[in-house]
Amino acid sequence: MINGQGSAVAFEHVSKSFGAKQVLRDISFDVRAGEALCILGRSGTGKSVTLKLIISLLKPDQGKIWIEQDEVTHLAESELSRVRRKMGFLFQDAALFDSLTLYENLALPLKRLTSKSPEEVDFIVDRVLRQLGLAADEKKMPSELSGGMRKRAGLARALVLEPKILLADEPNSGLDRITSSEIDDLLLLQKEEHKTALVVVTHDVRGARRVGDRIVVLDKGKLIADGSFAEIEHSENEVARHLVTE
């Protein structure tokens, strides 16, 4: 279902290079609304670049990227801003703003991008922090949070604008198994309760198996497998098969 028709995200023959190094080669896939897609692959195969292309932090050299009905590769900055509001991004190390408290980190997008009153902003931030088990930590600076709390805080910030599409870059990296499982639960909850489309880049096969409805495997910049876990486990491609084996 490529070309944006009914898809939350669609890639159409996308290529991306950095200097002489080609990171993505002719990639096509789509993510339907309310679907969770996990992107697996070895390090340096362009997984994080794929996420940054989706949210237009990078531009592709070739190909088209659709976010719902918008083809974003040639949009002006003001239009991009409108499209980005449909998305939330959980960065690998959370990327919380060092100089702001946890509350301020969450309130910032609400104050900047919506016309909500201070009371409404308080209410929303409080609700999201409670959902993620961080209500008692709103006055803390990011440096005072543990790794798991930072991830949850990053997720809280990504969710505060109620995005239709949530992008997560290695949400389980650096976390113990229990905390990692808690993050997966939160992603699943978001998908099930709000019908949010998830695009999750991960190395964690166990997490991908729990969260993902579909798996895409990248290797050396090429898409080598696209399907359910069961399909990829029986794929003819040895790298893909190897990557989904725990």
Added chain:
Amino acid sequence: MTNIFEIAGEVSTFGFRALADLFRRPFEGEQIRRQLAEIGSKSLPLVIASGFALGAVLTLHTRSTLVTFGATAWIPTVQALAFFLEIGPLVTGLLVAGRVGSGIGAVLSNMRATEQIDAIESLSIDSFKFLVVPRIVACTLALPLLTLFLDFAGLLGGFFSEYAASRLSFQLYIARSFSSFEWSNFCAPTLKTAVFGFAIGTISSFLGYTTNEGAEGVGRAATRSVVVSSLLIILVDVLLIKFIFFIFPESAL
């Protein structure tokens, strides 16, 4: 050589973009206030302490020379002219380049390395306007004010030094300090530090914001910010003095 011109062009474009964005909504009042507190208020102790010490030392040196000519009455005048015309603006510029320039370079490059700038963009917030413009504005506004604090701290340091040697009264010291003073001696050199502030803010922000060298780049951006800002301040100072003499010929004494 081409590379130097290329970088100079990029920095100029960066500075002009900041000026243009300053007049575009949203006006970032809260961020500017935050940066003014960071850059202005937190630099104040360093600036005042340095001014006071410099003032005291300068008086000790000039006294030992002027005593030979029986011209110790000129000490306050020399002190005031030296501070308001050159020492105050230049030393404040260099102190702020050291304290604030390195800070801006390090903070922004760290934000780049830890994807905080990407996070701001992903939230549909213009990171340049949110992070760079307030820092440049705050540097530009804070420098003249900090210069005044350093100038007066220098006069105070000079007074204590002179008082210890000659028991000169404070009123007489101040009266003599400003006896040969014109407004042009005071306004033009103080206001030129706004240009120093703009240069510090622009250079440091450019080096921090555009760096893409990971954690290693953070230290490098901080060091480069101090070195380039300091050199630029000295260069701009020479050009501005020539300009001030052209506009206010009487200030050339």
